[in-house]
Amino acid sequence: LWCKLQQPDQMSSFQQASDTIYVHAEAVPVNGFNRATAPSSSSTCNEAGAREYLGGHKWPLGLQNTSINNLAKIPIRFFICDDSGSMILSDGHKLMSTAAGVQKFVTCTRWQELTEGLKFHAGLARAASAPTEFRLLNGGPPIRIGIPDENENARFELLMSKLEQSPSGETPLCRHIREVTDTIRAMEGQLRATGQKACVIIATDG
Template sequence: MESQYPLPPPVVPVAVPIHDNQDRGDIPVAVAHARPSLATANESQKNSNYRLPSSRRNNGALAPVTERQIQQLVDQGYTRGHAASLARTIRNFPLRIWVVDNSGSMQHTDGHRFVETGRKGEVKVVGCSRWNELKDCVVYHAQMAAALEAPTTFRMLNDPACGPNSQQFGIAESSLDGLVLQEEVDRAIAIMKSAQPGGVTPLVRHIEEIRQSVLELEPALREDGCRVAVILATDGLPTDERGYGGAGIQQLFVEALRGLEGLPVWVVIRLCTDEEEVVNFYNNLDGQLELSLEVLDDFLEESKEVHEHNPWLNYALPLHRLREMGYHDRLFDLLDERRLTSEELREFCSVLLVDNDTSVELPDPSADWGKFSRAVKNLLENQQGQWNPISKKVSPWIDVKSMDKTYGNKRWSFW
């Protein structure tokens, strides 16, 4: 169902959120306090700081992502398969809650920005602070949330002191009016542009507050078979409010996450560092918790891990952005863990290239590899090339020669 409002929402952003000459410096800081936070708007609604998107409902069902929105995604480099995946994500996860780390360690200058050059699809990697990398990420997802009318809340780890209610701001939480959505995006950009990293890493408090809010939403979520996506974007180990860390605080953090077990949530930890101690701590969480959880490295590090196991795939930025916003598919989770089996490869290529077209079915690679390979090659001809973080040039989504080398000579279906 199309939005009932006369003004359309903002368009889908490219996976790289800004050009070199589009720094949005014209947005006044005053916009940062143009609208009250959702927490203020919902003071009368028990203890929850969040509201499920009733405005997207039609006779009790969530309104689908429109063909116009899907075409916008395709125009910005996503495949139609990606677009269908995003549509499913918005239906299955009607609310996304980001915890944005703006602690002092985010000033470290080992981050990366990805800036479009003048040539279509080409990207320049620019060194920057971790904060500037995360700032681009948040701006992108704010734009995406508005374009897809996907309710999203951003919580700063520490108060950025950028005006009233700047520690928590949201997109598409209470209105789908195009003008309101653009104001919310402008406000988000203004806050992120003005905020500077400083302070500690009190992750425990934020997790506990989110848990309480999810408990309030749980009946409605379970009724619709939906979940909340919780994205922790951080570069450090947890501390208390005074900045003290250590094993005790880390255990409190684990216990806070354990409090989410059994609740309708999907947790993504989006790391903003490749420091070994930090990476190991978060990667080891999976074995300690019975919780739906994924740990994502930054784009460049994640692409290296994917390439190590599945070198035939161009792990382009749209794939990473999709996973950042909470997209959950076991095949995507496996990409950086091991080589996909031939049947998993077929499923992945279907998700990537086939969309929901029931008239197209990829051949069984274990029965006739050559037929499968030719079918993939034909489908790729209709797709835009994407910047490859390994080769540093625009490439197809799938390197068919590499795929043939990896799978083509195998006579069994598992590997």
């Protein structure tokens, strides 16, 4: 697997070829990951749970309907999340409520901005029983939420605890993309047969 990297301070459209670096990245298995246990594309979401969760976040009915319809069309989601050291920089923003109930954006770290969104999607996955895999680049094996079994709450709490930790390390993005690609390829036949798709979200600062 070959990945093309660019110098972060040279991202202009006039970049010269000499500014491009090519690196070779080997795919390394993640401990505890078993492709055979990947969520089935035939999974059905908990519509009542999804509506309760989205309604609690003040989503209007139309957006709730769209989200629930998408859960049926996309039975598996993968979040590849950058928890490298650069995410500690304080040029992020998140929405906060004042004592008067007024919402406004405040400055925060890139990691805090990202984890606000990840917590929402993890909560939705659990409420809707919508299989979703969260991968932190440096945070250990992937964590799958939205599989309604006896270990669901433990997995959810583990993910929440990891999102509270400070980011550190490098950016082994290529390895995670390769592993997600292999997982989707193993599900390809079933996804095509049912006319469904897998969704991959890559959240990184570069």
